[in-house]
Amino acid sequence: MEAIDPAYGTTTLLLIAAAAVAVLLFLIIKVNMHAFVALVLVSVLTALAAGIPVADVPSAISFGFSNTLGSVALLVGFGVMIGRLLEITGGAQVLADTLIGRFGEKRAPFALGVAALLFGFPIFFDAGLVVFLPIIMTVARRFGGSLLLFALPAAGAFAAMHAMVPPHPGPVAAAEAFGANIGVTLLLGAPIAVLSWYIGAYLVSQAIGRKIHVDVPASLFGEMNGGRDETTNGDGTGAGVSATGDTMTRTAPAFGTVLGILLLPFVLISFNTVLDTLMTAGVIEDGVTWAEYLKLLGNTSVALLITVVVATLVLGLRGGRSMADVGTIFDKALGPICAIILITGAGGMFGGVLRLSGIGNALSGSLSGLGMSLIVQAFIISTILRVAQGSATVALTTTAGLISAAAIEADLSNVKLTLLVIAIAAGATVLSHVNDSGFWLVSRFFNMDVKTTLKTWTVMETTLGLTAFLIALGLWMVF
Numbered sequence: 001m002e003a004i005d006p007a008y009g010t011t012t013l014l015l016i017a018a019a020a021v022a023v024l025l026f027l028i029i030k031v032n033m034h035a036f037v038a039l040v041l042v043s044v045l046t047a048l049a050a051g052i053p054v055a056d057v058p059s060a061i062s063f064g065f066s067n068t069l070g071s072v073a074l075l076v077g078f079g080v081m082i083g084r085l086l087e088i089t090g091g092a093q094v095l096a097d098t099l100i101g102r103f104g105e106k107r108a109p110f111a112l113g114v115a116a117l118l119f120g121f122p123i124f125f126d127a128g129l130v131v132f133l134p135i136i137m138t139v140a141r142r143f144g145g146s147l148l149l150f151a152l153p154a155a156g157a158f159a160a161m162h163a164m165v166p167p168h169p170g171p172v173a174a175a176e177a178f179g180a181n182i183g184v185t186l187l188l189g190a191p192i193a194v195l196s197w198y199i200g201a202y203l204v205s206q207a208i209g210r211k212i213h214v215d216v217p218a219s220l221f222g223e224m225n226g227g228r229d230e231t232t233n234g235d236g237t238g239a240g241v242s243a244t245g246d247t248m249t250r251t252a253p254a255f256g257t258v259l260g261i262l263l264l265p266f267v268l269i270s271f272n273t274v275l276d277t278l279m280t281a282g283v284i285e286d287g288v289t290w291a292e293y294l295k296l297l298g299n300t301s302v303a304l305l306i307t308v309v310v311a312t313l314v315l316g317l318r319g320g321r322s323m324a325d326v327g328t329i330f331d332k333a334l335g336p337i338c339a340i341i342l343i344t345g346a347g348g349m350f351g352g353v354l355r356l357s358g359i360g361n362a363l364s365g366s367l368s369g370l371g372m373s374l375i376v377q378a379f380i381i382s383t384i385l386r387v388a389q390g391s392a393t394v395a396l397t398t399t400a401g402l403i404s405a406a407a408i409e410a411d412l413s414n415v416k417l418t419l420l421v422i423a424i425a426a427g428a429t430v431l432s433h434v435n436d437s438g439f440w441l442v443s444r445f446f447n448m449d450v451k452t453t454l455k456t457w458t459v460m461e462t463t464l465g466l467t468a469f470l471i472a473l474g475l476w477m478v479f
Helices: 010-030 035-049 054-088 091-103 105-119 125-143 148-164 169-178 182-211 255-280 289-298 300-316 323-356 359-367 374-389 392-409 414-427 437-445 450-478
Strands: 237-241 247-251
Touching (some): 010 450, 054 091, 054 323, 091 105, 091 125, 091 255, 105 182, 125 148, 125 255, 148 169, 148 414, 169 182, 182 414, 255 300, 289 300, 300 323, 323 437, 374 392, 374 450, 392 414, 414 450, 437 450
Antiparallel strands (some): 237 247
């Protein structure tokens, strides 16, 4: 569904968007209305207020909801299955112990962030986060303190890689719009993303975590038998309770097995992202059969499905469990995430209504002639579009298209074109709030209310984006 012709001017549309966000926050924070109900209600009212024809309102609200659910529901569903198996079999504990053994207890949050940076290279933010959750929770439970000390460094790492580093779609699309070299964008974007993460996400998250306490959930994806799922002793073995209630002794999987399960989607998704990049560069022709099959295996949902099947065989059926036992584990894991999926979809609905109302197009027309440095203009436009409609990818691609003519006319070097991509990605990262589906994913997975999420996740995303922009601006002045 395409954006409608704006019924009002830019100022009016911005006021409508600001009022919608304010009403939504009031309903959720002050009235304590359920977030799913509040998001749907405000989406309908916003569509009417923005001048979307009444007959088109149902299509408008389902547009963002279905698009978001199409990408999120399968990822979250398969992800929690993998996560639950890692949690219940002691695999997450094995990986956590190994990470801590390598980095030391005091650097456990840093270790989680570094691991997330590596896994986040080919994997999208939401898929990476949901697969990584059991490791985050296991480490947090072991050391105590606020969950944010351990969760935000990893979440920030996935966010940084997703926004700034090819082969993720946002930076690739922006680089294509400018005619920038993808290789240069990768070689320059990766170190900027890592440095931005360390300053704007890791250091900031540690300060936030020391001030704001968020309890670690007793169980990640549902409980079984009163929470007595699988207890693992220090030697990796322990007495567990099966899904059917039978007591049996099980041994935790080996570190190599756990790492292999986590690396499997990483490798499969790499097929898709690397091949897309090679096709874009003309190295491989579109439509080549073998490449299309590898891309299918690398589709995020298919990759996670394959990983679920492998994890079921390698982890789930160990120690005397039957396939029925594994099915019961999955049922109990999927139940608690229904609200997460619906709320995330409703967040996408709200953002979709704001996009369809024409706010982005209206802003594009009014901001294109700003009299300032191109890199500053890119950051400001991307930030405004991000705040107005929520989607980082839309903000990235729209801003790139808006200033691409000026960038090409300026005849910039590949380095400066890459810095423009980073500046746009930085603007598309800051100020994640209630019209961003990722905001709701983080809020619900980390068991935070809206107010706490604004004070933690939104702040960290903003410092992450600002840090990336300042680094890009500094390099722009040098080159």
